[in-house]
Amino acid sequence: MSTRLKLGCIADDSTGATDLANNLVRAGMRVVQTIGVPPGPLDADVDAVVVALKSRTIAPEDAVAQSVAALTWLQAQGATQFYFKYCSTFDSTARGNIGPVTEALMDALDVPFTIATPAFPENQRTVFKGHLFVGDLLLSDSGMKDHPLTPMTDANLVRVLQAQCKRKVGLIDYQVVGQGADAVRARIAELKAQGVAIAIVDAVSNADLLRLAPALAELPLLTAGSGVAIGLPGNHGLAPSSQAAELPPAEGLQAVVSGSCSLATNRQVLDFIRSGRPALAIDPLRIAAGEDVATKALAWAGEHLASGPVLVYSTAEPGAVRAIQARLGVEQAGGLVEQTIARIARGLVEAGVRQLVVAGGETSGACVQALGIAQLRIGGQIDPGVPWCHALSPAAPGGLHLALKSGNFGTDDFFTKAFARLQG
């Protein structure tokens, strides 16, 4: 068991987990990310562990069971503070899973109070008076209203979370946060006296998150996007260092697979195609019709891989996604596409790809599972929220570099820029 483990984290998807790990690493923590709950003890001397689950859109009962199992494992490794990481766009449905998992972790840890804030100002996610903004838009006016699995139609997070929780949800607003940690502590005491157990916290800048951090040292459980993480290493006297992010040198062929239909990914796919590089669209209806789309995609990729990165994608605009879902059902469409892209990712690595970008959280979860990856080391950041990682896989015994890109993260040229960063 690591005696130095300071923070035990549970992330509800794989891209979210690397996003959180990236912010912890940049602020000075040594971090390892596990895929699911490891079967044995932690075999790494690190400050924080992020357990990546694939629990964002599964049944709330299953998400609760998996999250509590992760908590139990993290407690056994010596962690004393815990962080439940969800999406910076608060991706959830009326059934959950943010509320049910938060309450189950509160029960298991027997804590009376925790916070909830998806704020991630570096990626234009800000929370003001309890309302979540994505760039200049309220969450409910942003591309998230059309998300294939978790459409977000209300920006008022107190209301959204209250609908998912039995406990009372309140607010620590920007004026309190602006006054610093002591004011936050006083507000927490006041809310607790009013019977509030979970507080949405406003934050519109990194300065807000850093001001908030000292007041969080006393809370055994935090729930947030990745933004809150930037202030936590400082609570342990750690400071930013580039050493925490060192990875082995990159080698091998390069590829991108994308099952994300988010706005940023749509732009990135278009940018890659416009750059003249080889790109292949896969059609969910053909998968549903029983065609062996994965084998065909791999044969196509085999013809192009030697000359630079290739892209295989199911990424589509909201109208096209809705049409597919109307034909196949939301879950079936999602599952079929994820499994096909995961098979393609595995085949690409078996064909010699050692630098792989995966776009989409659910998609990344399916790909790391298909690659049999148990653990990821976190390296340098490509864009806010997206680091290169290194992992061992039965399909790549010497290891491979992976970038798991959240749907709405990254600049338009992300799919080409990522490889340049790795060489640089």
Ligand SMILES: Nc1ncnc2c1ncn2[C@@H]1O[C@H](COP(=O)(O)OP(=O)(O)OP(=O)(O)O)[C@@H](O)[C@H]1O
């Ligand atoms: N053309 C398509 N039609 C219908 N569903 C699709 C299509 N392409 C992908 N999907 C499904 O949409 C879902 C996209 O979710 P995913 O989490 O991978 O991306 P994202 O939501 O953009 O990423 P993140 O969660 O990191 O923000 C997956 O279940 C995927 O299989």
Ligand SMILES: O=C(O)[C@@H](O)C(=O)CO
């Ligand atoms: O917080 C985010 O936006 C991302 O890390 C994520 O969770 C997307 O799946």
